[in-house]
Structures are given as C-alpha cells and as structure tokens.
Amino acid sequence: MAQSLQQSQQRHLDELIQWLKIPSVSSDTSKIxxxxxxxxxxxxxxxxxxxxxxxxxxxxxPMIYAESPAIDGAPVVLVYGHYDVQPPEPLNLWTTPAFEPxxxxxxxxxxxxxxxxxxxxxxxxxxxxxxxxxxxxxxxIKLLIEGEEEVGSENLERMMPELADKLxxxxxxxxxxxxxGPGQPAITYGLRGIATYELLVQGxxxxxxxGSFGGAVMNPAIALCHLMSSMVDREGRIAIDGFYDSxxxxxxxxxxxxxxxxxxxDFAKSVGASELFGEKGYSADERRWARPxxxxxxxxxxxxxxxxxxxxxxxxxxxFSFRLVPDxxxxxxxxxxxxxxxxxxxxxxxxxxxPDHGAPGMLADTNSRFMDAARAAITAAFxxxxxxIREGGSIPIVTRFQETLRCDCLxxxxxxxxxNAHSPDEKFCIEDxxxxxxxxxxxxESIGKLSS
Amino acid sequence: MAQSLQQSQQRHLDELIQWLKIPSVSSDTSKIxxxxxxxxxxxxxxxxxxxxxxxxxxxxxPMIYAESPAIDGAPVVLVYGHYDVQPPEPLNLWTTPAFEPxxxxxxxxxxxxxxxxxxxxxxxxxxxxxxxxxxxxxxxIKLLIEGEEEVGSENLERMMPELADKLxxxxxxxxxxxxxGPGQPAITYGLRGIATYELLVQGxxxxxxxGSFGGAVMNPAIALCHLMSSMVDREGRIAIDGFYDSxxxxxxxxxxxxxxxxxxxDFAKSVGASELFGEKGYSADERRWARPxxxxxxxxxxxxxxxxxxxxxxxxxxxFSFRLVPDxxxxxxxxxxxxxxxxxxxxxxxxxxxPDHGAPGMLADTNSRFMDAARAAITAAFxxxxxxIREGGSIPIVTRFQETLRCDCLxxxxxxxxxNAHSPDEKFCIEDxxxxxxxxxxxxESIGKLSS
Numbered sequence: 001m002a003q004s005l006q007q008s009q010q011r012h013l014d015e016l017i018q019w020l021k022i023p024s025v026s027s028d029t030s031k032i033x034x035x036x037x038x039x040x041x042x043x044x045x046x047x048x049x050x051x052x053x054x055x056x057x058x059x060x061x062p063m064i065y066a067e068s069p070a071i072d073g074a075p076v077v078l079v080y081g082h083y084d085v086q087p088p089e090p091l092n093l094w095t096t097p098a099f100e101p102x103x104x105x106x107x108x109x110x111x112x113x114x115x116x117x118x119x120x121x122x123x124x125x126x127x128x129x130x131x132x133x134x135x136x137x138x139x140x141i142k143l144l145i146e147g148e149e150e151v152g153s154e155n156l157e158r159m160m161p162e163l164a165d166k167l168x169x170x171x172x173x174x175x176x177x178x179x180x181g182p183g184q185p186a187i188t189y190g191l192r193g194i195a196t197y198e199l200l201v202q203g204x205x206x207x208x209x210x211g212s213f214g215g216a217v218m219n220p221a222i223a224l225c226h227l228m229s230s231m232v233d234r235e236g237r238i239a240i241d242g243f244y245d246s247x248x249x250x251x252x253x254x255x256x257x258x259x260x261x262x263x264x265x266d267f268a269k270s271v272g273a274s275e276l277f278g279e280k281g282y283s284a285d286e287r288r289w290a291r292p293x294x295x296x297x298x299x300x301x302x303x304x305x306x307x308x309x310x311x312x313x314x315x316x317x318x319x320f321s322f323r324l325v326p327d328x329x330x331x332x333x334x335x336x337x338x339x340x341x342x343x344x345x346x347x348x349x350x351x352x353x354x355p356d357h358g359a360p361g362m363l364a365d366t367n368s369r370f371m372d373a374a375r376a377a378i379t380a381a382f383x384x385x386x387x388x389i390r391e392g393g394s395i396p397i398v399t400r401f402q403e404t405l406r407c408d409c410l411x412x413x414x415x416x417x418x419x420n421a422h423s424p425d426e427k428f429c430i431e432d433x434x435x436x437x438x439x440x441x442x443x444x445e446s447i448g449k450l451s452s
Numbered sequence: 453m454a455q456s457l458q459q460s461q462q463r464h465l466d467e468l469i470q471w472l473k474i475p476s477v478s479s480d481t482s483k484i485x486x487x488x489x490x491x492x493x494x495x496x497x498x499x500x501x502x503x504x505x506x507x508x509x510x511x512x513x514p515m516i517y518a519e520s521p522a523i524d525g526a527p528v529v530l531v532y533g534h535y536d537v538q539p540p541e542p543l544n545l546w547t548t549p550a551f552e553p554x555x556x557x558x559x560x561x562x563x564x565x566x567x568x569x570x571x572x573x574x575x576x577x578x579x580x581x582x583x584x585x586x587x588x589x590x591x592x593i594k595l596l597i598e599g600e601e602e603v604g605s606e607n608l609e610r611m612m613p614e615l616a617d618k619l620x621x622x623x624x625x626x627x628x629x630x631x632x633g634p635g636q637p638a639i640t641y642g643l644r645g646i647a648t649y650e651l652l653v654q655g656x657x658x659x660x661x662x663g664s665f666g667g668a669v670m671n672p673a674i675a676l677c678h679l680m681s682s683m684v685d686r687e688g689r690i691a692i693d694g695f696y697d698s699x700x701x702x703x704x705x706x707x708x709x710x711x712x713x714x715x716x717x718d719f720a721k722s723v724g725a726s727e728l729f730g731e732k733g734y735s736a737d738e739r740r741w742a743r744p745x746x747x748x749x750x751x752x753x754x755x756x757x758x759x760x761x762x763x764x765x766x767x768x769x770x771x772f773s774f775r776l777v778p779d780x781x782x783x784x785x786x787x788x789x790x791x792x793x794x795x796x797x798x799x800x801x802x803x804x805x806x807p808d809h810g811a812p813g814m815l816a817d818t819n820s821r822f823m824d825a826a827r828a829a830i831t832a833a834f835x836x837x838x839x840x841i842r843e844g845g846s847i848p849i850v851t852r853f854q855e856t857l858r859c860d861c862l863x864x865x866x867x868x869x870x871x872n873a874h875s876p877d878e879k880f881c882i883e884d885x886x887x888x889x890x891x892x893x894x895x896x897e898s899i900g901k902l903s904s
Contacts, residue, residue: 027759196760205724207875211845215745216736218729225680234798272657277670277800284668293667302750307479308648308808346686348729356760393663423659
C-alpha cells in the first residue's frame with residue numbers, strides 16, 4: 001500500500017535513527033561487534049528490498065555489496081558509502097549522547113548522522129523505495145557500503161583489483177560531503193588527499209624528577225614541540241624540504257569562479273575562532289579546498305591529570321596529518337618527514353615515526369554527462385541550482401575508484417559545513433535528508449535516460 | 453625491654469611499610485581521606501612516644517606538629533618533612549603496585565619511600581627511640597610534618613606568620629634530598645626555586661574536521677607547540693626577555709669544588725637518555741643545581757586514544773615549570789611569561805595562563821656550627837665524610853623558614869638520585885634508611901652539646 005509523503009519521510013527518519021544507535025566506531029577494537037551489527041543492518045535493509053546482497057569479508061570490518069539487475073543499454077552506477085563512524089570522544093561535549101539520536105531544531109544529532117550513515121541512506125532509501133513500486137530501475141545500481149572509511153579504507157584499497165569486475169561502472173556516486181551553505185547545494189569536483197602519522201619522542205627510560213634532572217636531561221615534550229614547530233610556520237606554510245614541489249596550482253578560472261560564490265556567514269565566527277588564519281595570498285576557501293595543510297590531531301605527554309606533577313616525562317607523542325592536493329604523493333611524503341625529523345631532532349632524544357594511512361587528492365571532470373544529470377536532479381529537489389566546489393576533506397578511496405574502474409565520479413553532498421562531522425554534536429538537517437532522497441530518485445531517472 | 457639492633461631495624465622498617473600503604477596523594481581530591489589517614493598515622497606514632505602532638509588544621513590537608521620539652525641552654529631544632537606523596541601515575545610502569553611496599557635487592561619500593569615518608573621517618577624513629585629510653589633529649593626538638601609539600605605548601609606558607617612563635621628554632625633539619633651517590637653522603641646547601649604553570653590555548657569553539665577546516669582555522673595544538681618552542685631553545689636556554697637578569701652566577705670556588713667531586717656513573721646512561729643535554733658552558737651538575745631551567749611536565753590535546761582521528765582540536769594545554777636559582781623572583785616571572793605569550797601568540801587562538809605555585813631558591817651557610825655537627829654525625833653513621841652539594845629540586849618552604857624563623861638550615865639527604873622520587877618504582881635503600889636513623893640520633897647528641 002502506497003504511503004503518503006509524510007508517512008514515508010517518517011519511516012525514512014525512523015530507520016536512520018535505528019542505524020545511528022549502533023556505535024560502529026571502526027578505529028576502536030572494542031567495538032568490532034557493533035561495527036558488524038551496523039553492516040548487517042544495512043545489508044538486511046538492502047536484501048529486504050529485493051536487491052542481491054553480499055557481505056564481503058576483509059582482514060578488518062566487512063563490506064556490504066548489493067546490486068540491482070543489469071539494464072541493457074543503460075549506464076551502471078556504483079553508490080559508495082560507509083557505515084563506520086568516527087570515535088565520539090570527548091563525550092562530555094555532546095549535548096545528548098552520541099549514540100542516542102535526538103531531534104532538535106530540525107536537525108538529527110548523533111555520531112554518523114551526516115558522516116556517513118545519514119547521507120548514504122538517502123540513496124539506499126531512494127533505491128529501496130523504487131524497488132518497492134515494482135517498476136524496474138532505469139539503470140543498474142550497485143552499492144558498496146564499507147566499514148573502514150574512517151580508518152583509511154586500506155582493505156578496500158588492497159582488494160580493489162580483485163573487486164574491479166564486480167564494481168565495474170560508468171560512474172561512482174558518493175554522498176559524504178557538504179553543500180556550499182544552507183539552501184545552497186553543491187557538487188564537489190575535488191577532494192584533498194591525506195597522510196596521517198604518529199610521532200613518538202623518547203627521552204630518558206622513565207619519567208624523572210624535573211628538579212633533580214631538569215636542564216641536564218632533554219625533555220621529550222620540549223623536543224616534540226620543537227619538532228612540530230619546525231614542520232610548519234605560524235601562517236600554516238609547511239617547512240619540509242620539497243613539500244610544495246609537486247603541488248598543482250589553482251587555475252585562474254577556478255579562483256575566479258570561487259570568488260563569485262555566494263558569500264556565506266563570517267567564517268571565523270561560524271567556527272568560534274577568534275580570527276581567520278592561513279597561508280598568505282589565498283582565500284579561506286582556497287586554503288581549505290586547494291592548498292596542502294598540516295594539522296596536529298593529538299598531543300600526549302607526562303602528567304595530564306589534576307594538579308601539578310613536576311615530572312620530566314620519558315616520552316611525548318603527537319598524532320598529526322597532512323591534507324594533500326592533486327599531484328602530491330603521500331608515499332613520498334613519509335621519507336621527507338623522516339629526513340626532516342632527523343635533521344631537526346634535538347640532542348638527547350630519539351624518535352619513531354609511524355605512518356598510518358595516506359591517499360592522494362582527486363579532481364573530477366566538471367563537464368561530464370553525469371555531472372549534467374546531477375545538476376538537473378539537485379536543482380529540482382533543492383529548488384536551487386548547485387554550485388561547483390572542491391572540499392578539503394579526503395575520501396581516500398575515490399582516487400582509487402577513478403584509477404581502477406576508469407569511471408566518472410559524482411560527489412553529491414547533502415550535509416552542511418557546520419555538521420560537526422568529526423566533532424561532538426554531529427548533526428544532519430532532516431529537511432536536507434529528505435531532499436537528498438528526492439534528488440537521488442531524480443538522479444536515477446536522469447541517468448537512466450543516458451546510454452551506457 | 454631493650455631490643456637488639458636487628459629487632460629495632462625490623463620494627464623501623466615495618467612501621468615505614470605501614471605508613472607507605474596509605475596513598476596520601478595530596479593533589480588528588482579523591483584521596484582526601486587517605487591523606488588525613490597518613491597524617492593521623494604519624495601523629496599517633498609521635499604521641500605514643502610521649503611527645504606533645506597537635507594537628508593543625510589548614511584550608512587544605514592538616515599539618516602534624518609535635519614537640520619535646522624545652523631544654524634550658526640547649527638549641528631548638530625544627531624537623532620538617534611531609535607525609536603527602538606525588539601521584540603514582542603511570543601505574544602500568546610500576547614493577548609492583550605503588551602502594552604495596554615491596555623489598556627487592558635491598559631497596560624498599562613504594563610511592564613515598566624516599567619522598568618523603570622514608571626520610572622523615574628516620575628522624576621520627578631516632579626521636580621516639582630516644583624518648584623510649586626514658587633519658588631526656590639533650591635539645592628541644594619540634595617536628596612539623598605537613599600534607600601539602602607536593603602541591604606547593606601554600607597553606608603552610610600563608611600560615612607561617614601565625615605559626616612563627618610555635619616553630620621558633622635555631623636550625624631547621626630536613627631530609628628530603630639525596631646523597632651525592634651510593635656510599636657518598638652529602639649535605640645540600642642550596643636548592644632551586646620553582647614556578648609552575650598551566651597554559652590553555654583555545655582555538656575554535658569545538659573540535660573540527662581537519663579536512664574541512666584545516667589550513668583556514670588555526671590549530672591550537674600547533675599554536676601551543678610554537679609557544680612552547682618560543683620559550684626555550686634547543687640547548688635549554690630560556691628565551692623569555694629578562695629571564696637571566698637576576699640569576700646569581702656560580703662562584704669560581706663553587707665550580708672548582710664541584711669539579712673535585714668524586715665522579716659518578718655516566719650520567720646520561722644512568723637515566724637511560726641517549727646523550728647529555730643542556731646549556732652550553734656548564735657541567736651536568738652545574739646545570740641541575742645552579743642554573744635555571746624550563747620543563748614541560750605534561751601536554752594534552754585532541755585525540756589521545758587508539759588509532760587515527762583527523763580532528764582539528766578546539767584546545768591544547770601544557771603544564772610547565774621553571775626551576776629557579778637564588779635571587780630569581782617567581783612572582784615577577786608570571787608577568788614576564790604573560791608578556792612573552794602575548795607577544796608570540798599565533799593568529800586565531802587565545803590563551804589562558806594559570807600560575808600554580810612558586811618559591812624562590814635557597815642557599816645555606818656552609819660554615820655554621822650546625823653544619824659542623826651534621827658533618828660529624830653523618831661521617832660517623834655513614835663511615836664517610838659528606839660532600840657539600842646543591843640540589844636541583846625545590847622545597848618551597850625552606851626559604852620561607854629561613855626568612856620567617858631566621859634560623860640555620862640543614863638539608864641532610866639520605867636518598868639517591870636514582871630513587872625515582874616522582875616516577876614509577878620509587879625506592880629507598882633500606883641500609884641508608886637505617887644509617888639515616890643512626891645519623892639522626894648522633895645529630896641530636898652533637899647539637900645537644902652546642903649552646904642555644
């Protein structure tokens with residue numbers, strides 16, 4: 001029996017809430033069971049709609065694959081998304097608990113609301129609802145929803161060659177990014193790459209009394225600060241030799257187009273920073289979307305508890321990451337960092353650099369027929385034509401899809417830049433969730449009219 | 453009934469073990485009851501011997517005061533020590549639990565073994581045992597054993613004027629420092645001062661996605677590293693304007709005397725550091741004992757758990773401390789640090805500096821009659837004459853005793869520099885514990901022969 005729009009929207013939201021309650025934190029080894037449960041949840045949802053579903057085991061968390069029947073002469077689209085989420089910490093900064101989804105002011109708050117359960121579910125809903133009508137889809141749709149995006153998608157990367165036939169498609173569709181602003185949808189044609197590291201600086205064999213030893217034994221926390229400071233100047237310019245050699249410059253046309261984008265709210269104010277910051281000669285959007293950057297993601301050393309402990313710590317460590325732009329190779333970067341650290345290492349300490357994951361950046365063709373189809377679908381669903389933007393985040397697997405599958409790529413973000421994707425109080429605007437489902441439906445209609 | 457030496461040594465050790473089992477961590481608000489219990493323990497021990505005992509309440513943890521009868525014409529000595537201890541963290545680095553005292557290889561391992569329960573108890577034992585003989589002490593002894601030395605002795609400092617009459621004495625005796633090396637006792641005639649701080653750097657109002665915002669929003673962890681690096685160079689030279697203006701230089705005679713000290717084991721090797729470090733033009737002892745230094749005691753920011761979280765943290769903080777030398781004023785330092793941080797603050801972040809505690813350094817008169825008495829007592833008990841040294845640590849209250857009570861000061865350390873005073877596996881050599889008790893007894897005999 002057909003549901004009213006309101007009934008189906010309520011059902012769409014209820015199902016998202018169910019899914020968000022599962023704490024599928026892929027980086028937390030104690031959450032393996034929850035990650036599996038979140039994968040099973042979406043696999044069951046897809047199987048219930050009549051799609052052919054397969055759980056692909058990996059050395060880590062499983063991937064869920066589904067496909068609709070092949071349609072002669074019509075394109076094949078691969079929808080990619082992920083069911084794993086970032087860690088919720090710091091827990092005390094959430095207004096309501098991360099895994100108890102809560103509606104406030106038209107937004108749904110939960111870890112994974114926008115990144116990426118809420119966004120990938122727009123496509124799952126549009127496809128399942130289409131299947132429920134009994135009418136065949138006008139194209140073949142494949143879905144790959146993995147459980148390791150937040151830890152670098154290494155298993156999917158490794159298995160890509162063996163999965164290439166299964167995943168073969170004309171275009172990958174991914175909704176894991178943002179609109180340009182509230183009421184201004186966007187198509188993202190570029191992403192930054194990433195390279196993440198952990199640095200451990202080792203001083204004395206154990207913590208020492210800073211009075212008895214301070215000044216005669218190098219303090220590894222001070223050494224760490226010197227090393228971190230040596231890697232980037234106060235304006236965000238990275239000081240590693242050769243770092244900018246392969247950076248692809250922004251084209252004048254791109255810079256002009258971005259300059260024409262509707263102005264959003266004061267950027268520094270929106271994130272609560274005291275003032276703007278960044279590399280000289282670039283706008284905030286240029287810095288975030290098209291310039292490589294360095295960030296410290298975590299610092300740990302010595303006494304972190306209450307009160308004073310005048311210790312000279314044995315160790316200090318930093319987690320840090322680079323965002324890369326097209327033509328920068330994350331594998332070459334590790335050697336450059338090791339050389340830099342060796343050169344700048346203070347006396348009396350040793351270091352160990354552990355690379356975690358890396359991926360190059362990507363740029364999509366802004367003139368493809370799939371891009372035209374997406375523009376039409378979004379304009380209809382959001383009642384506003386999308387703008388073309390890049391994003392500063394990384395979806396490491398996107399470049400690999402392009403390389404391996406030789407396909408086009410559509411990054412259709414339904415989120416907003418203040419959705420707190422990796423922070424407390426992550427949210428997703430419920431109206432955009434519904435619009436995303438509608439745009440997704442229209443996208444299948446538009447792409448169905450193209451030849452394969 | 454008189455005990456054999458062996459019996460009384462066993463009793464001395466057993467009582468120390470009892471006391472060490474009480475986790476009297478003064479900086480940990482959850483341990484208030486344990487801190488009180490440790491104070492009660494030593495108060496009862498002193499009262500049982502027949503001394504007049506008083507518990508002095510403060511705004512924080514109580515102080516235990518005791519005194520023997522005044523002796524006409526004989527000096528008055530004040531024994532000062534503390535029953536509070538440093539936090540035991542990191543717990544996983546202890547071979548046996550911090551509050552389960554364990555004997556291994558002639559050492560007693562426990563938090564507080566050397567700092568300061570084991571050391572102050574040498575005096576308590578010598579006094580109580582003397583009292584038990586029924587013979588009067590040849591001098592008046594007062595004892596002040598407080599519960600806030602590890603958090604800066606602020607209440608004792610504040611109450612010093614009102615306590616001045618009660619504490620009036622000719623000489624303060626403190627055992628909370630180290631011998632020069634194994635088998636080489638020392639009298640410490642100088643201590644460094646201290647000033648401790650916490651710095652909080654605030655960036656955006658909450659943690660942000662480093663991809664979406666990195667490069668356009670200042671990272672407070674990077675800002676913190678720049679600020680910390682700006683305060684000290686790679687050789688330990690502090691870069692705060694005017695910092696060295698009031699530093700009292702080492703005298704040539706002192707440098708020569710220290711140069712004559714018996715050489716100990718390779719210093720870097722003994723602490724497990726890869727090589728020596730420190731301010732140019734000074735020896736390791738000079739750097740530790742007589743030069744001001746800067747140490748980071750703790751760093752905290754962003755993601756510290758397992759795995760990767762590519763966050764741009766909202767905050768970063770450092771706990772840091774300076775060791776000061778005579779003539780440096782810790783109260784003036786706070787203004788200088790604030791100016792320095794303001795001048796060097798990167799764009800886009802704010803900071804808050806919170807001073808914790810501070811105390812100036814001290815130098816004692818090496819030619820006093822009390823120094824002579826101590827030399828004789830130690831030479832007899834340790835069968836080796838003591839050398840005269842300074843120490844790098846701080847006993848903030850010592851300068852205040854000197855100023856308020858106008859007394860001499862004896863710092864008689866029975867510990868060793870590798871006792872891990874503020875680290876895991878803190879220990880105290882049991883033989884030195886016994887020698888300390890003997891030296892303490894002999895000290896009362898020697899001082900009893902001086903006129904008041």
